[in-house]
Amino acid sequence: MDLSLSSVHTDQLWKGKHPQTWTKGEVKQWLVWCKVEFSLDNVEVERFSMNGKALCILQRDAFLHRAPFAGDVLYEHLQQLLSRDGPMDRSTPSKVSFTSSSAGPLYTHLYFPTSRVHSPLEEKLQGPDGRTVLPHLNLTDYSNSEYRKQMELLQNADTALNLSIPERANSDSGNSSPGITEEDLPGPSTKHGPILSSTPQKCVPRTRSQEQVIAVAPKKRRYYLYDRKMDHFPRECSPPHSYSSPDRTCDGSKSTSALGLGGTGHSLPQQRHISEEVQSHNPKPTLPTQRKSDSAVSCSTEAHENDSEVFVDSPVQVTPVYHARPVCPSLGPLDSSGYMMNSQRTGALSSWGHVEQYSGSFLPEHYPLRGQARVRSESSSSENSYFLRQVNMESLRRSPSKDVSGPRSPACERIGKDCRLLWDFIIQLLAEDTYKPYISWEDKEKRIFRIHDQQKIAQLWGQQKNRTNMTYEKMSRALRYYYKMGIIQKEQGQKLTYRFLQDRKDIANAPRFSKFGKKQAEKRKESGRQDQTSPQMVTASTLSPSLSFSQSPTTCSSMVNHTFSYCLEPKNMSSVAGSSSSSSMLPSTEVASVASDSRRYIGTHYQSDKGCRDAEERRLTIKKEPTG
């Protein structure tokens, strides 16, 4: 019996034909067959809605894109079929969409610096000179008319923008990609790839023969950068269901659909740039709901539709590629290794992109690019809360058990770990020799530390919190809030010098920071209200810098001899109350005297303090108690 004949049922017509001649339906049949044959679960057949010719053009990446967990198998099988059937008119592969000289193929490229390319797949993509040449994402079955239509739109857009249409790349097969090299990336690009700079990059589309690039500066705390290579408009690019679209940001909060690039259909200005520089030159009207002063580049929906700070130079389509970068690493020369190591493994896989069109021909779609790496926030987890980690799905697929986020430098690991609070962050920086050039102990005994490079520290903090526009000024504001909380105080007269008023344990045990402390505080609140009879109110910030009430009695022998002990009893904070450690044990006279030294605090601390809604609660009360 002729198996080949018997197998050619209506649902297996593809078997007798060269893949390039498959119809759309036969492609579908092949996919279904593969699903069954290879037990592939995650193949969405509709995502391969194309004919055989288009299918054969797809590269492995495109397969992986469409079927993240099965793309390899499909691709390999197709290659087998192709090699079995031999080449079929390979010389004219552009029948589908590449023949029009007036409308050359458009490719989407992911750019990643060579140093970041490490996956086996990507290594294959390195050119002989070491430059990374990543293939186009996919090419779908454009009908010529539609393709021309899109090209016209593109050309119009480019004309309007004075941008050149990407020239047809290479006509030999139509699917070879123009090499994108590191130099093509705008903005500061290091050997580790484009890095976030504290100053958003100016993002002006460049005129290039083969691609244009738009870098999008940080928008709020979501996306740092994306590049655009307006080479290609893959039409079929909806995301695999297993991945969320960039519509949701790394931490799950919503962003403007595709970073404000579309979705609403509102027309965009011809050119929008997102750099602060541009912003400053073209100040936008402040919306009533808009924080008047947020210069941060914002991309969340709630951050004002009209204020979408994703800037698109084309009213037609864009194909941005997001480069989410890890937060903690790339702290500078000292710890850039963390980023590098991280990126090395995520490399090209750690991006996504999407296709948008404002004029309505295309529905806004998002598709994670090859690897579908997405930025995810681990904020829900206690660890690495503020680290964005990129998931290398390629690696996941190959070795699911591996931590594909890649190793981080020890410093980053430690500092990133459960380090969401500024004081903790600072303590951890201080604990790292790595950061000594930036911040170090001035007097460790007294817990006096000095910031040597405030910009760097602010940058680190910004990275930690994923706030791209962090400055020392802002960070210091946060530090100043600690004054009231009795965590930190300024060393008077010494620039950039602060002092921790409590040790880490005490701070951490503070009711506001620990569950235990909170419970304790609640207990006290319930049981001890009546004890608060006219306590001598002294704010922590009235304490002189010269006073050391930072140590708990258990560790501070110098305090033992005091005639009186004082129980810091904040309603809301701290160590003292929580642990009954009475961190501050100061005679009231001393308190009073030093209070008078605190020029500003006395004058300001008791004023209305409307800004801090709980300032009153944060006041530290020192209650005089006789020692027994």
Place this chain on the structure above:
DNA sequence: CACCCGGAAGCCAC
């Protein structure tokens, strides 16, 4: 000019 201060309002995660 650099650093510092605290008010005010808002954001965001929990």
Place this chain on the structure above:
DNA sequence: AGTGGCTTCCGGGT
């Protein structure tokens, strides 16, 4: 919805 911990400005001081 409330809260904590900022972040982002700001006007002002040293």
